[in-house]
Amino acid sequence: MALDAADLGPATSLSCRECGESYELGPRYACEQCFGPLEIAYDFTGVTRASIEAGPRNIWRYRGLLPVPSNVQDTPNTEPGFTRLVRADHLAEALGMQRLWVKDDSGNPTHSFKDRVVAVALAAARELGFKVLACPSTGNLANAVAAAAARAGIRSAVFVPADLEQQKIITTAVYGGTFVTVRGNYDDVNRLASEIAGEQEDWAFVNVNVRPYYAEGSKTLGYEIAEQLGWRLPDQIVVPVASGSQLTKIDKAFQELIKLGLVEDKPYKVFGAQATGCSPVAAAFKNGHDVVRPVKPDTIAKSLAIGNPADGPYVLDVVRRTGGAVEDVTDAEVVEGIRLLAGTEGIFAETAGGVTVGCLRKLVSSGALDPEAETVIINSGDGLKTLDAVAPVATPSAEIDPTLEDFRASGLA
Amino acid sequence: MSTVSVRIPTILRTYTGGESEVKAEGATLREVITDLDANYNGIAARILDDSGKIRRFVNVYVGEEDVRFADGLDTPTPAGTQISIIPAVAGG
Ligand SMILES: Cc1ncc(COP(=O)(O)O)c(C=O)c1O
Ligand SMILES: [Zn+2]
Numbered sequence: 001m002a003l004d005a006a007d008l009g010p011a012t013s014l015s016c017r018e019c020g021e022s023y024e025l026g027p028r029y030a031c032e033q034c035f036g037p038l039e040i041a042y043d044f045t046g047v048t049r050a051s052i053e054a055g056p057r058n059i060w061r062y063r064g065l066l067p068v069p070s071n072v073q074d075t076p077n078t079e080p081g082f083t084r085l086v087r088a089d090h091l092a093e094a095l096g097m098q099r100l101w102v103k104d105d106s107g108n109p110t111h112s113f114k115d116r117v118v119a120v121a122l123a124a125a126r127e128l129g130f131k132v133l134a135c136p137s138t139g140n141l142a143n144a145v146a147a148a149a150a151r152a153g154i155r156s157a158v159f160v161p162a163d164l165e166q167q168k169i170i171t172t173a174v175y176g177g178t179f180v181t182v183r184g185n186y187d188d189v190n191r192l193a194s195e196i197a198g199e200q201e202d203w204a205f206v207n208v209n210v211r212p213y214y215a216e217g218s219k220t221l222g223y224e225i226a227e228q229l230g231w232r233l234p235d236q237i238v239v240p241v242a243s244g245s246q247l248t249k250i251d252k253a254f255q256e257l258i259k260l261g262l263v264e265d266k267p268y269k270v271f272g273a274q275a276t277g278c279s280p281v282a283a284a285f286k287n288g289h290d291v292v293r294p295v296k297p298d299t300i301a302k303s304l305a306i307g308n309p310a311d312g313p314y315v316l317d318v319v320r321r322t323g324g325a326v327e328d329v330t331d332a333e334v335v336e337g338i339r340l341l342a343g344t345e346g347i348f349a350e351t352a353g354g355v356t357v358g359c360l361r362k363l364v365s366s367g368a369l370d371p372e373a374e375t376v377i378i379n380s381g382d383g384l385k386t387l388d389a390v391a392p393v394a395t396p397s398a399e400i401d402p403t404l405e406d407f408r409a410s411g412l413a
Numbered sequence: 414m415s416t417v418s419v420r421i422p423t424i425l426r427t428y429t430g431g432e433s434e435v436k437a438e439g440a441t442l443r444e445v446i447t448d449l450d451a452n453y454n455g456i457a458a459r460i461l462d463d464s465g466k467i468r469r470f471v472n473v474y475v476g477e478e479d480v481r482f483a484d485g486l487d488t489p490t491p492a493g494t495q496i497s498i499i500p501a502v503a504g505g
Contacts, residue, residue: 018470023471027470032424033465035459035470036500184477191474193497198423199432291469294481308472343446 004228005128009062011067014038014212017314025067027128027204031380037310038212040067049231049262052223056084059220060197065256066220067213069124076151077122078114078144079162081220083107085228085376090344091357093377095364099233099374101227104347110147110171111141112303113246113351113381114290117217118148119348121206124213132157132205135206138186138242138303139168140233140350140381146175157203159189159196165302167385177247185297205241219245222253233257233268235373238360240352240380241272241281241326242304250317250378270318270367271369272326273359275301279328280311290316300331301351303381317411325368329358338383338390339402348383356380415492418463419449425460428453437496442475443486445496457469460498470501 006025014023018036021347029038047064057059057079073079083105092100105407108115108185118141122133134157135141139357142158149156156177161184173179182189190208197205204210226233233254239247251270257263274282277299284292292312309315317327329337337357342348349357358378362368384388400406407413421429425435427437437452439445450457461466466486473480474497480488499500 028424029502030422030424030470034429034458034462034469035424037470187479188477190502191472191477191479191497191499194502195420195423197499198420208502217465294479296482308481308501310470313469 001263006129007069008124008127008269009069010033010042010064010382011040012043014090015039015041017316019022020080024123027130027209029209036359040212040216040356044256045199047260047262052227059217062069062220062223066120067216069127071375072123075123075126076153078109078115078148080119082224082271085225086345088345088381091341093346094340095361095370095371097364097375098273101229101374101376101407102341102342102345102347102379103221103376104379105221105377106347106349106353106382110140111385112144113118113218113221113378113380114140114144115148116220116245117141117214117347118144119206120217121210122148123212123307124153124207125204126141126209128200128204128348130210131155131202132200132204133328134158134193134196134205135207136186136189136205138158138387139164140303141384142172142179143169145176146179149177150175161186161189161302163388164307171385178278178334185307186305187294190306200232214244215249218249221246221378222250223257225250226254226257231263233263233266234376236369236375237239237273238271238273238356238363238369238375238377240304240356241274241309242317243309244315246378246380247272248311248314248318251322268322269324269369270322271324272315273321274326274328275299275304275334275354276328277301278305278307280307280325281309282328283314283377284312285319289373292316299334300312300386301355301387302356303332303352320364325363327359327368329355329362333358333362335389335393339393340390341379342383347379349379350381350383351389352381353379353383380384414491415493417445417490417492417496419445420495420497422500423431424500425456425498427461428456439490441486442473442480442488442490442496445490446488472501473497474499488493
């Protein structure tokens with residue numbers, strides 16, 4: 001693939017997170033020396049609060065901090081980001097907290113934070129000369145890739161576990177493109193995708209062979225939270241964890257903003273949230289391990305059902321460095337979390353959001369999280385995509401005939 | 414001796430002369446990797462760390478099973494087994 005013409009903005013090289021080996025920018029993702037994940041290295045210039053504020057109301061306002069060309073807005077893409085940061089006073093009250101915000105990423109074009117990472121992956125994949133946008137997915141990424149490829153006018157190839165929620169199957173298939181359900185769990189699908197990526201040289205598996213670029217898209221969550229708080233960092237943040245990429249990139253974003261002088265340097269704590277039925281990172285945290293033992297997932301939070309999380313060790317690093325924790329909640333608590341957020345703030349989260357709210361509650365009651373300190377939680381996806389999780393408990397108050405008598409008799413007045 | 418088939422990830426194909434799939438011998442994964450190294454000098458040190466354990470960011474599959482769920486390097490590799498060596502990346 002021809003890279004001479006590639007414009008990846010402020011990105012300068014790829015460097016191995018494990019051994020520090022440096023590589024030219026290109027379609028690589030693992031270190032040849034140690035298999036460690038590669039990270040983008042940058043040379044940032046001229047990024048100020050004013051330059052950001054003058055940008056579009058989507059993630060491209062931060063393009064000077066991303067591995068994308070400076071004209072990225074001019075090519076068709078889904079323009080995700082700049083989702084609302086909701087002051088959650090009722091939820092705070094219910095949990096005995098002071099200042100709580102929900103970063104509501106269900107407001108993205110395909111209703112999850114995955115539109116952010118895919119938009120960056122698409123821009124980089126174009127520059128790197130790939131022809132097909134592909135992914136293995138736990139569901140949300142599938143939606144985002146299929147939609148972004150349709151918008152970009154290129155082919156998509158999406159692979160998901162066959163037992164995915166029907167909503168996520170339909171909301172992927174509707175965009176057309178190649179869409180394969182695989183008889184296996186996500187970790188099986190992920191392995192298959194890695195093997196296919198080794199054969200199909202012009203397929204950009206966004207979260208496999210384009211992962212260094214893709215993952216940077218999650219930084220925009222951190223940038224937006226800081227900007228929306230008035231260029232400040234929160235004291236605490238709770239983030240759902242599947243592979244752990246989102247959590248580590250939010251931390252990276254906060255660190256970059258500090259280094260660039262765009263926010264004041266202050267301590268903050270990062271907390272991770274998992275479902276007990278797939279909690280390899282929480283288990284490692286609680287046992288004091290720095291190695292994450294893979295598990296076979298069994299939870300209704302399918303979007304978080306990654307049993308072998310590649311960024312798990314880095315989640316542990318961030319959480320321990322900042323004084324946070326990784327917590328996990330049962331499926332029943334996930335459903336409770338969804339209802340609590342919906343009932344207190346009018347926000348209908350998918351199971352991942354239920355995991356986050358459930359863990360928030362647990363972290364407050366265990367004392368790990370300070371109820372007085374300003375806290376942000378991420379709602380990374382939309383409840384309409386995981387209806388089955390709440391269908392048994394989200395039911396009407398009554399069914400009546402269209403008569404005033406019947407209404408009175410129902411006792412609902 | 415049991416002959417198995419090993420899928421080689423892109424970043425290790427410099428060792429196998431570009432081959433994406435090679436044959437190797439061995440009754441366990443450990444023996445297979447030793448045999449691979451005999452034919453493709455240096456490849457074992459890419460897969461295993463200095464203490465001889467599978468590197469943190471390498472996933473090895475015997476059949477469809479991640480060997481971390483089986484017996485690691487002692488996982489049996491009967492004749493005809495398909496082995497895959499894959500960089501650990503996930504997130505979906
Ligand atoms: C809704 C939702 N939230 C959170 C995550 C976790 O992201 P990560 O794999 O970056 O930890 C996912 C991943 O699939 C997701 O779909
Ligand atoms: Zn390395």
